[in-house]
Amino acid sequence: MKKWLCCGMLILTSFSNFARETTLTLLHTGDTHGRGMSEEGIGYGKISAYAEAMRKNNHPVLLLDVGDAVSGIAMTDLSLGVANITAMNYMRYDAFTPGNADFIFGGEVLRTLDKKANFPFVSANVYYQGQQIFNPFVIKNISGVNVGIIGVTPLNAMVATTDNKLTGFEVSDPIAAIKTTVALIKNKVDVIIVMAHLGKVDPDVNIGKLLAAVPGIDVLVDGHDHIEVPDGTRIGNTIMVNVGQYGRFLGELTLTLKDKKIVAWRERLLDRTALAAVTTESHVEAFIQQQRAKSAATLSEVVMTLPFTLDGQREHVRSGQTNLGMLLADAQREHARADIAFTVGAFLRDSIQAGPVSLGQLRNALPFTLPLVTRDMSGQQIKDFIEHNYTDRQVISGAYAHVSGMTFTVDFSRPVGDRMTQIQVNGAPLESSKIYRVACNEQVSDYGIRQVPVRDRYEVTMASLLADYVNRHTALQPPAARIHVAR
The missing domain is CATH 3.60.21.10 (Metallo-dependent phosphatases)
Structure with missing residues (x-):
């Protein structure tokens, strides 16, 4: 040719x-x-x-x-x-x-x-x-x-x-x-x-x-x-x-x-x-x-052992909270000492089976290598960002946010954009005007997040964050549900 x-x-x-x-x-x-x-x-x-x-x-x-x-x-x-x-x-x-x-x-x-x-x-x-x-x-x-x-x-x-x-x-x-x-x-x-x-x-x-x-x-x-x-x-x-x-x-x-x-x-x-x-x-x-x-020598190294399987199936992580999304958000929040953390479904690319986990398996599930950052966001900004999860009952979106440090109820009888109620941040009611320290991967860009200035940057990958978190928490339990859907 x-x-x-x-x-x-x-x-x-x-x-x-x-x-x-x-x-x-x-x-x-x-x-x-x-x-x-x-x-x-x-x-x-x-x-x-x-x-x-x-x-x-x-x-x-x-x-x-x-x-x-x-x-x-x-x-x-x-x-x-x-x-x-x-x-x-x-x-x-x-x-x-x-x-x-x-x-x-x-x-x-x-x-x-x-x-x-x-x-x-x-x-x-x-x-x-x-x-x-x-x-x-x-x-x-x-x-x-x-x-x-x-x-x-x-x-x-x-x-x-x-x-x-x-x-x-x-x-x-x-x-x-x-x-x-x-x-x-x-x-x-x-x-x-x-x-x-x-x-x-x-x-x-x-x-x-x-x-x-x-x-x-x-x-x-x-x-x-x-x-x-x-x-x-x-x-x-x-x-x-x-x-x-x-x-x-x-x-x-x-x-x-x-x-x-x-x-x-x-x-x-x-x-x-x-x-x-x-x-x-x-x-x-x-x-x-x-x-x-x-690449075998590098990728075959066992980097953590999981007591339970983490769900990274595409259809699940883009439509609801999964234990993989929640656990990664927990790891981000702990590392940055933030009030709240979130990750999004687009970053979660595979499930991770219980038992010994190699670096290759971990990176296949969390392939993105961009750094963790924190941003100062008001309670109202945080709510406005997460509300996009609930524009529809059957929403499937790469921007679906998995959260840490928050619990709330979703009421689909309420208008779009105001369906989150009873929002708690680490046990206290969310205050609209209060400034919270929020941790997320720097790549998150949806719904105006990149317009909020970066406060701190940590040169760690999502894969290393999760492995370090699992290895520190030797009695790790599946994360409890953080979202309740009103009937």
């Missing part, structure tokens, strides 16, 4: 004879969060072998990733994402769109990863010092069909890490960026594919609003919300697919084209069972095993 830079755009070309009717297969991954390198899902070795078999049979294929790939498990995080990008190089990805979690190590690290990649990072709305830093689109000629691939990054990418790691970086409005880019290439291509790390859930910017505002998108490969769409779906005239999370599935979208237009399509999500007969690609698997061995 060759790369040419022309007129500010990157064009990837591969040549074959144009057939009046042809098929094109999009193999797509997304929201793997490093787990392409782990044994949890299908694994990069099998995905690579499946794609390579198609290439060897001269089947037109694109291998795409819609973001949140480079971080999320301890092995990939130790290399600041380099191991994951190297594996993707071996697999010969055609394009990658950075998601919010790909900014976790900072903007400059992501730019370094882009330089190390043998495939283009594609995003129309990421800027550094006012200039686009990634290709907004690529055009690939496949069997005589010009396929335009546009990428877009979510607005919340700029809160993935601390502000000092994102100085000079910004993300523009995703919908406006896609609208501009579609208009730019629509007369140059036959098929438009948008790789959108947006999801359906965000009320402000989501794929529903995108497709309503921007006609002419043939295929939308979605990510960000971790919700798989087993058979794909149509939204208006657009085919939408989403592979879900953690490398559990490989998406296979087969497009039938006649006269360079899509006339039929089929989406399948392939899991480990479906790919059981596929032999892993040897050089990809060898690299992964090498990385595992390289």
Whole structure:
């Protein structure tokens, strides 16, 4: 494959004879969060072998990733994402769109990863010092069909890490960026594919609003919300697919084209069972095993012993208090000697089983390494922040706050924004005007928290905080419930 830079755009070309009717297969991954390198899902070795078999049979294929790939498990995080990008190089990805979690190590690290990649990072709305830093689109000629691939990054990418790691970086409005880019290439291509790390859930910017505002998108490969769409779906005239999370599935979208237009399509999500007969690609698997061995000595160290399992299941930590969230908040509060502490569901990525816990297991559950901070907040500010947990009975949000130092009742018969009652702070009623010392991870940014100045900063990670807390409290008991829901 060759790369040419022309007129500010990157064009990837591969040549074959144009057939009046042809098929094109999009193999797509997304929201793997490093787990392409782990044994949890299908694994990069099998995905690579499946794609390579198609290439060897001269089947037109694109291998795409819609973001949140480079971080999320301890092995990939130790290399600041380099191991994951190297594996993707071996697999010969055609394009990658950075998601919010790909900014976790900072903007400059992501730019370094882009330089190390043998495939283009594609995003129309990421800027550094006012200039686009990634290709907004690529055009690939496949069997005589010009396929335009546009990428877009979510607005919340700029809160993935601390502000000092994102100085000079910004993300523009995703919908406006896609609208501009579609208009730019629509007369140059036959098929438009948008790789959108947006999801359906965000009320402000989501794929529903995108497709309503921007006609002419043939295929939308979605990510960000971790919700798989087993058979794909149509939204208006657009085919939408989403592979879900953690490398559990490989998406296979087969497009039938006649006269360079899509006339039929089929989406399948392939899991480990479906790919059981596929032999892993040897050089990809060898690299992964090498990385595992390289990190094993560090990650196999036992750092604590748990008397009970800590619940970090995604659906649980984003919708209610779990013992993992509460215990981590307790550890933060104790370390900072704060009145109140909270963590949010987005930081809690896996459960931790009872018994001896290795550093690797702990870091897989708590992968974020940003520091603990304290802020001085009034009782009213604290209440206003936590109220977002209770806008709806079935709320599922990465911003869901797990608390320490507080108890309260939630009454859903009351108006939104005023559903917390009987609020106690360490046994005393919350006072609206009183200033409390609040501890949380510096990455917490939702609902105005970052506008409150940092008082103290502690260069400790969430993983080390939890391990130290468990090791100090040798008679650890499951945390008691802190929230009562009125009937």
